[in-house]
Amino acid sequence: MDPREYELMYQVEDRHWWYQGMASITRAMINRWVHTPNPRILDAGCGTGAAMTTYLADYGKVSGVDLYPQALEFCRKRNASRLARASVLNLPFAPASFNIVTSFDVLYERAVADEVTALKEFFRILTPNGKILLRLPAYDWLRGQHDERVHTNRRYTKKLVKELLQQSGFVIEHISYVNTFLFPLAVIKRLSERVFPSKGVQSDLALSPGSFNGILRYILASEAPLAARISLPYGLSVIAVGRK
Ligand SMILES: C[S@@+](CC[C@H](N)C(=O)[O-])C[C@H]1O[C@@H](n2cnc3c(N)ncnc32)[C@H](O)[C@@H]1O
Structure with a gap:
């Protein structure tokens, strides 16, 4: 990931509509699909630590692992303590160490040579x-341009995520596209980026002005109960729950 992105992520992830809306969706997924009392949770590719230290901490004892020291520095600023620097391709943990592994927007990066590993x-x-x-x-x-900033190797379909999880031994419990309601707007934005490219490589993480940010957050968060129950047919992200 472009090093500038860590600072930006750290600054906006407590307020940006995308992070806040995704947090609501993730909570709904955990509430419906994961019923483990006091679980040990690993956030794999924890980034600057917002998920770990805000909502995941409500469910159990959370540890974080990330390949990049910049990310872990920001996690420490959030007072996260159980942290390790390592690649998701070779984790420094014994078998059966965790009850839940979360991994949000990590395996698509160029630094992950092979998702199945x-x-x-x-x-x-x-x-x-x-x-x-x-x-x-x-x-x-x-x-889009944001994919350049975050070093995207590839983006996924529901079918591909399902296949990758099954190849790795998981049973799929639930899989859905999310960020469905805002999908048409996002398609227009991406296509207009191609027609009118801006100078330099832009991040999507710039905060939208106050009320607009609130409206987008409301729209995204309102998908949460649906996405946890049914498999939405399209969207900007794929979210899946698998069982060992
Ligand atoms: C787009 S960020 C997502 C961060 C966080 N999961 C979130 O949802 O905000 C991707 C993260 O994956 C980390 N990462 C990339 N390749 C990795 C690897 N091979 N092993 C561990 N972490 C990796 C990056 O350093 C970055 O923090």
Whole structure:
């Protein structure tokens, strides 16, 4: 990931509509699909630590792992303590160390040469019946300038995520596209980026002005109960729950 993106992520992830809306969706997924009392949770590719230290901490004891020291520095600023620097391709944990592994927008990065190797690592460190909660960006044809900033290797379909999880040994419990309601707007934005490219490589993380940010957050968060129950037919991300 472009080093500038860590600072930006750290600054906006407590307020940006996308992070806030995705947090609501993730909570709904955990509430419906993961019922483990006091679980040990690993956030694999934890970034600057917002998910770990805000909502994941409500469910159990959370540890974080990330390849890049810049990310872990920001996690420490959030007072996260159980942190390790490592690649998802080779995790420094014994088999059956965790009940839940979460990995949000990590396996698509160029630094993850092979998703199945990473998913097999998640499988190895999970307890029997342990759960993986995975989120990845959808559709390669939706690549935009933000994908350059975050070093996207590829984007996914529901079918591909399902296949990758199954190849790694997981049983799929639920899989859905999310960020469905805002999908038409996002397609227009991406296509207009191609017609009117801006100078330099832009991040999507710039905060939208106050009320607009609130409206977008409301729209995204309102998908949460639906996405946790049914498989939405299209969207900007794929989210899946798998069981070991
Ligand atoms: C787009 S960020 C997502 C961060 C966080 N999961 C979130 O949802 O905000 C991708 C993260 O994956 C990390 N990453 C990339 N390749 C990795 C690898 N091979 N092993 C561990 N972390 C990796 C990056 O450093 C970055 O923090």
